[in-house]
Amino acid sequence: MKSSSKLLGGLLLALATVPAAQAFKLNLNLNKIGGVAKDAATLGSEVSPEDERQIGRELAAVLVGVAPPVWDREVQDYVNTLGRWIAQHSERPDLDWHFAVLDSDDVNAFAAPGGYVFLTKGMFLRLQNESELAAVLAHEIVHVLDRHHLAAVKKEAGVGLIAGLASLAGENNDHSETIDKVASAGRELYARGLNKEDEYSADLKGAVLASRSGYDAYGTLAVLQNLQAMDADDSSLELMFATHPSPSARIERVLPVLEMSLADYQDLKMVPGRFQKMRARLAR
Amino acid sequence: MTPLRILRAGSVLLLCASFAASAQNARTVADTELKAEPNRSAAKVATLPAGTSVDSGERRGGWYAVTSDQGKGWLPMSSLSFGSGEKQGSSGLGKLVNLANTGKSGSTVATGVRGHKPINAATLQGASADPEALARVEAIAPPEEVVKRFAKQEKLRTTQIEYPAPPAPKSEVSTDEVKF
Numbered sequence: 001m002k003s004s005s006k007l008l009g010g011l012l013l014a015l016a017t018v019p020a021a022q023a024f025k026l027n028l029n030l031n032k033i034g035g036v037a038k039d040a041a042t043l044g045s046e047v048s049p050e051d052e053r054q055i056g057r058e059l060a061a062v063l064v065g066v067a068p069p070v071w072d073r074e075v076q077d078y079v080n081t082l083g084r085w086i087a088q089h090s091e092r093p094d095l096d097w098h099f100a101v102l103d104s105d106d107v108n109a110f111a112a113p114g115g116y117v118f119l120t121k122g123m124f125l126r127l128q129n130e131s132e133l134a135a136v137l138a139h140e141i142v143h144v145l146d147r148h149h150l151a152a153v154k155k156e157a158g159v160g161l162i163a164g165l166a167s168l169a170g171e172n173n174d175h176s177e178t179i180d181k182v183a184s185a186g187r188e189l190y191a192r193g194l195n196k197e198d199e200y201s202a203d204l205k206g207a208v209l210a211s212r213s214g215y216d217a218y219g220t221l222a223v224l225q226n227l228q229a230m231d232a233d234d235s236s237l238e239l240m241f242a243t244h245p246s247p248s249a250r251i252e253r254v255l256p257v258l259e260m261s262l263a264d265y266q267d268l269k270m271v272p273g274r275f276q277k278m279r280a281r282l283a284r
Numbered sequence: 285m286t287p288l289r290i291l292r293a294g295s296v297l298l299l300c301a302s303f304a305a306s307a308q309n310a311r312t313v314a315d316t317e318l319k320a321e322p323n324r325s326a327a328k329v330a331t332l333p334a335g336t337s338v339d340s341g342e343r344r345g346g347w348y349a350v351t352s353d354q355g356k357g358w359l360p361m362s363s364l365s366f367g368s369g370e371k372q373g374s375s376g377l378g379k380l381v382n383l384a385n386t387g388k389s390g391s392t393v394a395t396g397v398r399g400h401k402p403i404n405a406a407t408l409q410g411a412s413a414d415p416e417a418l419a420r421v422e423a424i425a426p427p428e429e430v431v432k433r434f435a436k437q438e439k440l441r442t443t444q445i446e447y448p449a450p451p452a453p454k455s456e457v458s459t460d461e462v463k464f
Contacts, residue, residue, distance in 0.1 A: 060421070061413035067401040068417045073424075081426045081434045088431065089442060100421045104401040116421070120403065128343070130438075183413055191405035208447050214440030218346045221361050229308045229366035239404045248365070255362055258346075261448035266345030271438045 052150055056114030058179055059186035063118055067104035070121055075101055078278050083117055083137045089212040092145050099137065108240045109136050110190065111143040113150040121282050122236050126226055130271035131210065135219035139206035148198040149189060156185040193243025203254045207262060216270050217262035224251045310364040312336045318357035322347035330354035340364065
Protein backbone atom coordinates (compact mmCIF):
# COMPACT_ATOMS: atom_id res chain seq x y z
CA MET A 1 0.00 0.00 0.00
CA LYS A 2 1.35 3.38 -0.92
CA SER A 3 1.97 5.60 2.06
CA SER A 4 -0.49 8.26 0.84
CA SER A 5 -3.41 5.85 0.47
CA LYS A 6 -2.48 4.18 3.75
CA LEU A 7 -2.52 7.59 5.33
CA LEU A 8 -5.89 8.50 3.89
CA GLY A 9 -7.33 5.15 4.91
CA GLY A 10 -6.06 5.63 8.42
CA LEU A 11 -7.58 9.06 8.63
CA LEU A 12 -10.95 7.81 7.46
CA LEU A 13 -10.88 5.09 10.08
CA ALA A 14 -9.85 7.53 12.74
CA LEU A 15 -12.42 10.14 11.91
CA ALA A 16 -15.38 7.96 11.06
CA THR A 17 -17.73 10.86 11.62
CA VAL A 18 -15.82 13.20 9.32
CA PRO A 19 -16.56 13.31 5.60
CA ALA A 20 -13.68 12.11 3.49
CA ALA A 21 -13.08 15.53 1.99
CA GLN A 22 -12.74 17.06 5.40
CA ALA A 23 -10.42 14.33 6.60
CA PHE A 24 -8.28 14.90 3.54
CA LYS A 25 -8.10 18.58 4.30
CA LEU A 26 -6.98 17.69 7.79
CA ASN A 27 -4.16 15.67 6.28
CA LEU A 28 -3.03 18.55 4.10
CA ASN A 29 -3.09 21.04 6.88
CA LEU A 30 -1.36 18.87 9.42
CA ASN A 31 1.73 19.33 7.34
CA LYS A 32 1.64 22.98 8.28
CA ILE A 33 1.68 22.35 12.00
CA GLY A 34 4.86 23.59 13.47
CA GLY A 35 5.23 26.13 10.70
CA VAL A 36 5.28 29.87 11.25
CA ALA A 37 2.43 30.93 13.50
CA LYS A 38 0.53 33.96 12.23
CA ASP A 39 0.12 35.31 15.73
CA ALA A 40 2.66 33.92 18.09
CA ALA A 41 0.99 35.66 21.02
CA THR A 42 -2.05 33.41 20.73
CA LEU A 43 -1.44 29.80 21.56
CA GLY A 44 -4.43 28.64 19.54
CA SER A 45 -3.34 30.30 16.32
CA GLU A 46 -0.69 27.70 15.58
CA VAL A 47 -3.41 25.20 14.80
CA SER A 48 -4.78 25.15 11.25
CA PRO A 49 -8.47 26.04 10.78
CA GLU A 50 -9.22 22.42 9.83
CA ASP A 51 -7.63 21.07 12.99
CA GLU A 52 -9.34 23.75 15.04
CA ARG A 53 -12.60 22.52 13.59
CA GLN A 54 -11.76 18.90 14.29
CA ILE A 55 -10.82 19.62 17.90
CA GLY A 56 -14.03 21.62 18.22
CA ARG A 57 -16.09 18.69 16.92
CA GLU A 58 -14.62 16.39 19.54
CA LEU A 59 -15.36 18.90 22.33
CA ALA A 60 -18.85 19.68 21.03
CA ALA A 61 -19.64 15.95 20.81
CA VAL A 62 -18.82 15.59 24.51
CA LEU A 63 -21.10 18.51 25.44
CA VAL A 64 -24.07 17.12 23.49
CA GLY A 65 -23.21 13.76 25.06
CA VAL A 66 -23.98 15.30 28.46
CA ALA A 67 -27.14 17.13 27.38
CA PRO A 68 -28.52 16.59 23.87
CA PRO A 69 -30.04 19.37 21.77
CA VAL A 70 -33.69 20.12 22.52
CA TRP A 71 -35.99 18.40 19.98
CA ASP A 72 -37.60 21.55 18.66
CA ARG A 73 -36.58 22.47 15.14
CA GLU A 74 -38.22 25.89 15.27
CA VAL A 75 -36.24 26.89 18.37
CA GLN A 76 -32.99 25.50 16.95
CA ASP A 77 -33.55 27.30 13.63
CA TYR A 78 -34.17 30.49 15.59
CA VAL A 79 -30.93 30.37 17.60
CA ASN A 80 -28.96 29.42 14.50
CA THR A 81 -30.35 32.31 12.50
CA LEU A 82 -29.73 34.77 15.31
CA GLY A 83 -26.27 33.32 15.96
CA ARG A 84 -25.29 33.56 12.31
CA TRP A 85 -26.52 37.14 12.11
CA ILE A 86 -24.25 38.06 15.02
CA ALA A 87 -21.31 36.02 13.68
CA GLN A 88 -21.58 37.97 10.41
CA HIS A 89 -20.53 41.04 12.40
CA SER A 90 -17.42 39.33 13.71
CA GLU A 91 -13.90 38.87 12.39
CA ARG A 92 -14.63 35.26 11.44
CA PRO A 93 -17.92 35.41 9.54
CA ASP A 94 -17.00 32.48 7.31
CA LEU A 95 -16.61 29.83 10.00
CA ASP A 96 -19.19 27.06 9.75
CA TRP A 97 -21.18 28.34 12.75
CA HIS A 98 -23.62 26.04 14.52
CA PHE A 99 -25.75 26.91 17.53
CA ALA A 100 -27.99 24.80 19.72
CA VAL A 101 -30.16 24.87 22.82
CA LEU A 102 -29.18 21.92 25.03
CA ASP A 103 -31.82 20.08 27.01
CA SER A 104 -30.56 20.91 30.50
CA ASP A 105 -32.19 22.92 33.27
CA ASP A 106 -28.78 24.24 34.27
CA VAL A 107 -28.12 27.91 33.54
CA ASN A 108 -25.04 28.00 31.34
CA ALA A 109 -23.61 28.45 27.85
CA PHE A 110 -20.62 26.90 26.09
CA ALA A 111 -18.44 27.31 23.05
CA ALA A 112 -16.16 24.89 21.23
CA PRO A 113 -13.45 25.72 18.70
CA GLY A 114 -14.33 26.16 15.07
CA GLY A 115 -17.79 27.68 15.51
CA TYR A 116 -19.90 25.67 17.97
CA VAL A 117 -22.04 27.63 20.44
CA PHE A 118 -24.47 26.07 22.91
CA LEU A 119 -26.73 27.43 25.60
CA THR A 120 -28.90 25.47 27.98
CA LYS A 121 -32.67 25.54 28.04
CA GLY A 122 -32.33 26.78 31.64
CA MET A 123 -30.37 29.81 30.44
CA PHE A 124 -32.82 30.54 27.60
CA LEU A 125 -35.75 30.50 30.04
CA ARG A 126 -34.09 33.11 32.26
CA LEU A 127 -33.78 35.64 29.44
CA GLN A 128 -36.32 38.33 28.62
CA ASN A 129 -35.75 39.30 25.01
CA GLU A 130 -33.65 38.72 21.92
CA SER A 131 -31.05 41.32 22.86
CA GLU A 132 -30.24 39.30 25.99
CA LEU A 133 -30.05 36.08 23.99
CA ALA A 134 -27.82 37.94 21.52
CA ALA A 135 -25.58 38.95 24.45
CA VAL A 136 -25.22 35.31 25.59
CA LEU A 137 -24.50 34.03 22.07
CA ALA A 138 -22.10 36.91 21.37
CA HIS A 139 -20.14 36.15 24.56
CA GLU A 140 -19.66 32.56 23.38
CA ILE A 141 -18.89 33.68 19.82
CA VAL A 142 -15.99 35.74 21.21
CA HIS A 143 -14.54 32.61 22.85
CA VAL A 144 -14.51 31.02 19.37
CA LEU A 145 -13.19 34.15 17.62
CA ASP A 146 -10.28 34.47 20.03
CA ARG A 147 -9.66 30.72 20.22
CA HIS A 148 -9.86 30.69 24.01
CA HIS A 149 -10.77 26.99 24.29
CA LEU A 150 -8.35 25.98 21.58
CA ALA A 151 -5.48 27.66 23.41
CA ALA A 152 -6.56 26.09 26.71
CA VAL A 153 -6.84 22.59 25.21
CA LYS A 154 -3.44 23.02 23.62
CA LYS A 155 -2.03 24.10 26.94
CA GLU A 156 -3.68 21.15 28.67
CA ALA A 157 -2.65 18.51 26.17
CA GLY A 158 0.54 20.39 25.32
CA VAL A 159 3.22 19.02 23.11
CA GLY A 160 1.49 15.64 23.25
CA LEU A 161 -1.48 16.98 21.33
CA ILE A 162 0.61 18.45 18.55
CA ALA A 163 2.64 15.26 18.34
CA GLY A 164 -0.59 13.26 18.30
CA LEU A 165 -2.09 15.36 15.54
CA ALA A 166 1.11 15.01 13.59
CA SER A 167 1.00 11.25 14.08
CA LEU A 168 -2.30 11.18 12.22
CA ALA A 169 -0.39 12.23 9.16
CA GLY A 170 2.54 9.94 9.75
CA GLU A 171 3.24 6.24 9.65
CA ASN A 172 2.00 5.73 13.18
CA ASN A 173 -1.78 5.61 12.97
CA ASP A 174 -2.54 5.51 16.67
CA HIS A 175 -5.03 8.33 16.31
CA SER A 176 -7.66 7.14 18.78
CA GLU A 177 -5.25 8.10 21.53
CA THR A 178 -5.09 11.65 20.20
CA ILE A 179 -8.85 11.92 19.91
CA ASP A 180 -9.23 10.57 23.45
CA LYS A 181 -6.70 13.11 24.62
CA VAL A 182 -8.62 15.98 23.00
CA ALA A 183 -11.94 14.80 24.48
CA SER A 184 -10.37 14.32 27.89
CA ALA A 185 -8.79 17.79 27.79
CA GLY A 186 -12.22 19.14 26.84
CA ARG A 187 -13.95 17.46 29.79
CA GLU A 188 -11.35 18.94 32.13
CA LEU A 189 -11.60 22.35 30.51
CA TYR A 190 -15.40 22.62 30.70
CA ALA A 191 -15.32 21.53 34.35
CA ARG A 192 -12.50 23.92 35.26
CA GLY A 193 -13.35 26.87 33.02
CA LEU A 194 -11.27 29.33 31.04
CA ASN A 195 -9.10 31.92 32.70
CA LYS A 196 -10.95 34.90 34.12
CA GLU A 197 -9.51 37.40 31.66
CA ASP A 198 -10.98 35.39 28.78
CA GLU A 199 -14.40 35.68 30.42
CA TYR A 200 -14.13 39.42 31.04
CA SER A 201 -12.94 39.91 27.47
CA ALA A 202 -15.87 37.87 26.12
CA ASP A 203 -18.31 40.05 28.11
CA LEU A 204 -16.84 43.26 26.68
CA LYS A 205 -16.38 42.19 23.10
CA GLY A 206 -19.67 40.29 23.18
CA ALA A 207 -21.52 43.48 24.16
CA VAL A 208 -19.92 45.19 21.16
CA LEU A 209 -20.80 42.35 18.78
CA ALA A 210 -24.44 42.38 19.90
CA SER A 211 -24.61 46.14 19.35
CA ARG A 212 -22.94 45.88 15.95
CA SER A 213 -25.76 43.49 15.08
CA GLY A 214 -28.39 46.05 16.05
CA TYR A 215 -29.20 44.97 19.63
CA ASP A 216 -29.27 47.29 22.61
CA ALA A 217 -25.89 47.42 24.30
CA TYR A 218 -27.24 46.76 27.79
CA GLY A 219 -28.33 43.16 27.08
CA THR A 220 -25.02 41.92 28.49
CA LEU A 221 -25.50 43.89 31.70
CA ALA A 222 -29.11 42.69 31.98
CA VAL A 223 -27.99 39.05 31.74
CA LEU A 224 -25.27 39.57 34.37
CA GLN A 225 -27.70 41.33 36.74
CA ASN A 226 -30.17 38.51 36.14
CA LEU A 227 -27.49 36.01 37.25
CA GLN A 228 -26.58 38.28 40.16
CA ALA A 229 -30.21 38.13 41.32
CA MET A 230 -30.20 34.34 41.46
CA ASP A 231 -29.51 32.41 44.64
CA ALA A 232 -25.84 31.48 44.43
CA ASP A 233 -26.65 28.13 46.01
CA ASP A 234 -29.11 27.24 43.24
CA SER A 235 -27.81 23.94 41.87
CA SER A 236 -28.58 25.00 38.30
CA LEU A 237 -25.76 27.55 38.62
CA GLU A 238 -23.19 25.13 39.99
CA LEU A 239 -20.91 24.87 36.99
CA MET A 240 -21.45 28.46 35.84
CA PHE A 241 -20.33 29.85 39.19
CA ALA A 242 -17.50 27.35 39.49
CA THR A 243 -16.08 28.33 36.11
CA HIS A 244 -16.77 32.07 35.83
CA PRO A 245 -15.95 35.14 37.89
CA SER A 246 -18.91 36.15 40.08
CA PRO A 247 -21.61 38.19 38.30
CA SER A 248 -20.70 41.13 40.55
CA ALA A 249 -17.06 41.00 39.46
CA ARG A 250 -18.10 40.74 35.80
CA ILE A 251 -20.46 43.70 36.15
CA GLU A 252 -17.70 45.73 37.77
CA ARG A 253 -15.45 45.06 34.78
CA VAL A 254 -17.97 45.53 31.97
CA LEU A 255 -19.89 48.51 33.32
CA PRO A 256 -17.28 51.29 32.92
CA VAL A 257 -16.61 50.28 29.32
CA LEU A 258 -20.32 50.00 28.61
CA GLU A 259 -20.97 53.46 30.01
CA MET A 260 -18.02 55.02 28.25
CA SER A 261 -18.15 53.35 24.84
CA LEU A 262 -21.62 51.90 24.34
CA ALA A 263 -24.04 54.23 26.12
CA ASP A 264 -25.05 55.65 22.73
CA TYR A 265 -26.30 52.24 21.65
CA GLN A 266 -28.80 51.61 24.42
CA ASP A 267 -31.73 52.53 22.22
CA LEU A 268 -31.11 49.78 19.70
CA LYS A 269 -33.50 46.84 19.50
CA MET A 270 -34.53 44.53 22.33
CA VAL A 271 -36.94 42.39 20.25
CA PRO A 272 -39.12 40.78 22.91
CA GLY A 273 -41.90 39.43 20.65
CA ARG A 274 -40.46 36.56 18.63
CA PHE A 275 -38.07 35.70 21.48
CA GLN A 276 -40.92 35.17 23.92
CA LYS A 277 -42.69 32.93 21.42
CA MET A 278 -39.63 30.68 21.42
CA ARG A 279 -39.29 30.81 25.18
CA ALA A 280 -42.91 29.71 25.54
CA ARG A 281 -42.19 26.70 23.27
CA LEU A 282 -39.25 25.73 25.48
CA ALA A 283 -41.20 26.20 28.71
CA ARG A 284 -43.91 23.76 27.63
CA MET B 285 -47.15 11.81 38.46
CA THR B 286 -44.77 11.50 41.40
CA PRO B 287 -44.72 14.20 44.08
CA LEU B 288 -41.26 15.19 42.86
CA ARG B 289 -42.54 15.71 39.32
CA ILE B 290 -45.48 17.73 40.54
CA LEU B 291 -43.14 19.87 42.62
CA ARG B 292 -40.86 20.29 39.64
CA ALA B 293 -43.70 21.19 37.27
CA GLY B 294 -44.92 23.68 39.85
CA SER B 295 -41.54 25.30 40.16
CA VAL B 296 -41.24 25.62 36.37
CA LEU B 297 -44.60 27.37 36.28
CA LEU B 298 -43.51 29.68 39.07
CA LEU B 299 -40.29 30.38 37.22
CA CYS B 300 -42.18 31.34 34.07
CA ALA B 301 -44.58 33.51 35.99
CA SER B 302 -41.82 35.36 37.78
CA PHE B 303 -39.95 36.06 34.58
CA ALA B 304 -42.99 37.11 32.65
CA ALA B 305 -43.45 39.78 35.30
CA SER B 306 -39.68 40.02 35.73
CA ALA B 307 -39.94 41.84 39.06
CA GLN B 308 -36.66 41.54 40.91
CA ASN B 309 -35.59 43.03 44.17
CA ALA B 310 -32.54 45.28 43.97
CA ARG B 311 -30.71 47.93 45.98
CA THR B 312 -29.27 51.24 44.90
CA VAL B 313 -25.47 51.23 45.09
CA ALA B 314 -25.19 55.03 45.53
CA ASP B 315 -27.43 58.05 46.08
CA THR B 316 -29.47 58.09 42.88
CA GLU B 317 -32.12 60.28 41.29
CA LEU B 318 -35.33 58.45 40.51
CA LYS B 319 -36.42 59.78 37.11
CA ALA B 320 -39.88 60.17 35.61
CA GLU B 321 -38.65 58.86 32.23
CA PRO B 322 -35.77 56.58 31.20
CA ASN B 323 -33.29 59.34 30.35
CA ARG B 324 -30.88 61.56 32.24
CA SER B 325 -32.63 64.82 31.43
CA ALA B 326 -36.04 63.64 32.67
CA ALA B 327 -37.70 65.20 35.73
CA LYS B 328 -36.59 63.99 39.16
CA VAL B 329 -39.20 62.06 41.14
CA ALA B 330 -37.08 61.63 44.27
CA THR B 331 -33.52 61.09 45.40
CA LEU B 332 -32.98 57.54 46.63
CA PRO B 333 -30.18 57.13 49.16
CA ALA B 334 -27.64 54.35 48.67
CA GLY B 335 -29.01 51.02 49.86
CA THR B 336 -32.66 51.79 49.04
CA SER B 337 -34.60 48.64 48.26
CA VAL B 338 -36.60 48.74 45.00
CA ASP B 339 -38.53 46.30 42.83
CA SER B 340 -37.38 46.44 39.24
CA GLY B 341 -39.69 45.75 36.33
CA GLU B 342 -39.46 46.53 32.64
CA ARG B 343 -36.06 47.36 31.15
CA ARG B 344 -35.66 50.02 28.48
CA GLY B 345 -32.12 50.36 27.17
CA GLY B 346 -29.91 51.07 30.17
CA TRP B 347 -32.86 51.81 32.50
CA TYR B 348 -35.19 49.82 34.75
CA ALA B 349 -38.69 50.84 35.73
CA VAL B 350 -38.75 50.56 39.52
CA THR B 351 -41.15 50.82 42.41
CA SER B 352 -39.81 52.19 45.69
CA ASP B 353 -41.24 53.61 48.91
CA GLN B 354 -40.52 57.06 47.45
CA GLY B 355 -42.55 56.38 44.34
CA LYS B 356 -42.37 54.87 40.88
CA GLY B 357 -39.91 55.90 38.21
CA TRP B 358 -36.80 54.91 36.30
CA LEU B 359 -33.27 54.16 37.50
CA PRO B 360 -30.11 53.59 35.44
CA MET B 361 -29.18 49.89 35.46
CA SER B 362 -25.72 50.87 36.67
CA SER B 363 -27.19 52.29 39.90
CA LEU B 364 -28.63 48.92 40.96
CA SER B 365 -27.21 45.78 42.50
CA PHE B 366 -29.25 42.56 42.53
CA GLY B 367 -28.69 39.78 44.99
CA SER B 368 -26.38 39.26 47.86
CA GLY B 369 -22.99 40.12 46.49
CA GLU B 370 -19.82 38.19 46.95
CA LYS B 371 -20.76 34.76 48.17
CA GLN B 372 -20.95 33.37 44.64
CA GLY B 373 -17.30 33.85 43.78
CA SER B 374 -15.96 32.33 46.96
CA SER B 375 -18.26 29.32 46.94
CA GLY B 376 -17.56 28.31 43.34
CA LEU B 377 -14.25 26.60 43.83
CA GLY B 378 -15.40 24.86 46.99
CA LYS B 379 -18.34 23.43 45.10
CA LEU B 380 -16.13 22.13 42.36
CA VAL B 381 -13.86 20.47 44.90
CA ASN B 382 -16.87 18.90 46.60
CA LEU B 383 -18.03 17.59 43.29
CA ALA B 384 -14.67 16.11 42.52
CA ASN B 385 -14.71 14.42 45.91
CA THR B 386 -18.20 13.06 45.70
CA GLY B 387 -17.85 12.06 42.06
CA LYS B 388 -20.85 10.72 40.19
CA SER B 389 -22.79 9.87 43.32
CA GLY B 390 -23.12 13.61 43.97
CA SER B 391 -25.42 14.05 41.00
CA THR B 392 -27.58 10.96 41.40
CA VAL B 393 -30.60 12.83 42.66
CA ALA B 394 -30.38 15.51 40.00
CA THR B 395 -29.99 13.11 37.08
CA GLY B 396 -32.95 11.11 38.38
CA VAL B 397 -35.28 13.92 37.30
CA ARG B 398 -36.15 13.49 33.65
CA GLY B 399 -35.09 16.37 31.46
CA HIS B 400 -32.89 18.04 34.03
CA LYS B 401 -29.50 16.80 32.77
CA PRO B 402 -27.07 18.80 34.86
CA ILE B 403 -23.81 19.72 33.16
CA ASN B 404 -21.09 19.58 35.78
CA ALA B 405 -17.69 18.05 36.50
CA ALA B 406 -19.21 14.66 37.30
CA THR B 407 -21.53 14.42 34.29
CA LEU B 408 -18.80 15.72 31.97
CA GLN B 409 -16.42 13.10 33.27
CA GLY B 410 -18.95 10.34 32.80
CA ALA B 411 -20.19 11.45 29.37
CA SER B 412 -19.51 9.76 26.08
CA ALA B 413 -19.17 11.81 22.93
CA ASP B 414 -22.41 11.72 20.95
CA PRO B 415 -21.60 12.14 17.23
CA GLU B 416 -25.25 11.54 16.25
CA ALA B 417 -26.49 14.41 18.42
CA LEU B 418 -23.73 16.57 16.97
CA ALA B 419 -24.80 15.63 13.46
CA ARG B 420 -28.30 16.92 14.30
CA VAL B 421 -26.72 20.22 15.39
CA GLU B 422 -24.63 20.41 12.22
CA ALA B 423 -27.62 19.69 10.01
CA ILE B 424 -29.04 23.13 10.81
CA ALA B 425 -27.43 25.89 8.79
CA PRO B 426 -29.80 28.70 7.80
CA PRO B 427 -28.74 30.19 4.45
CA GLU B 428 -27.74 33.81 3.99
CA GLU B 429 -31.14 34.95 2.70
CA VAL B 430 -32.91 33.52 5.76
CA VAL B 431 -30.52 35.37 8.06
CA LYS B 432 -31.08 38.61 6.12
CA ARG B 433 -34.85 38.22 6.30
CA PHE B 434 -34.61 37.54 10.03
CA ALA B 435 -32.73 40.81 10.58
CA LYS B 436 -35.00 42.78 8.27
CA GLN B 437 -38.14 41.51 10.01
CA GLU B 438 -37.16 43.37 13.19
CA LYS B 439 -35.32 46.20 11.41
CA LEU B 440 -31.99 45.18 12.92
CA ARG B 441 -29.34 47.43 11.49
CA THR B 442 -25.61 46.87 11.35
CA THR B 443 -23.68 49.50 13.31
CA GLN B 444 -19.96 50.09 13.01
CA ILE B 445 -18.47 49.88 16.49
CA GLU B 446 -14.84 49.16 17.33
CA TYR B 447 -13.98 46.97 20.29
CA PRO B 448 -13.12 49.28 23.17
CA ALA B 449 -9.79 48.92 24.93
CA PRO B 450 -10.21 46.82 28.05
CA PRO B 451 -9.78 48.63 31.35
CA ALA B 452 -6.38 48.12 32.96
CA PRO B 453 -6.53 45.14 35.30
CA LYS B 454 -6.74 46.09 38.95
CA SER B 455 -3.76 46.03 41.27
CA GLU B 456 -4.26 42.34 41.99
CA VAL B 457 -1.57 40.57 40.04
CA SER B 458 -2.86 38.15 37.47
CA THR B 459 -0.59 35.71 35.74
CA ASP B 460 -3.19 35.14 33.06
CA GLU B 461 -2.50 36.69 29.72
CA VAL B 462 -4.79 39.60 28.88
CA LYS B 463 -6.28 39.14 25.42
CA PHE B 464 -6.82 41.98 22.90
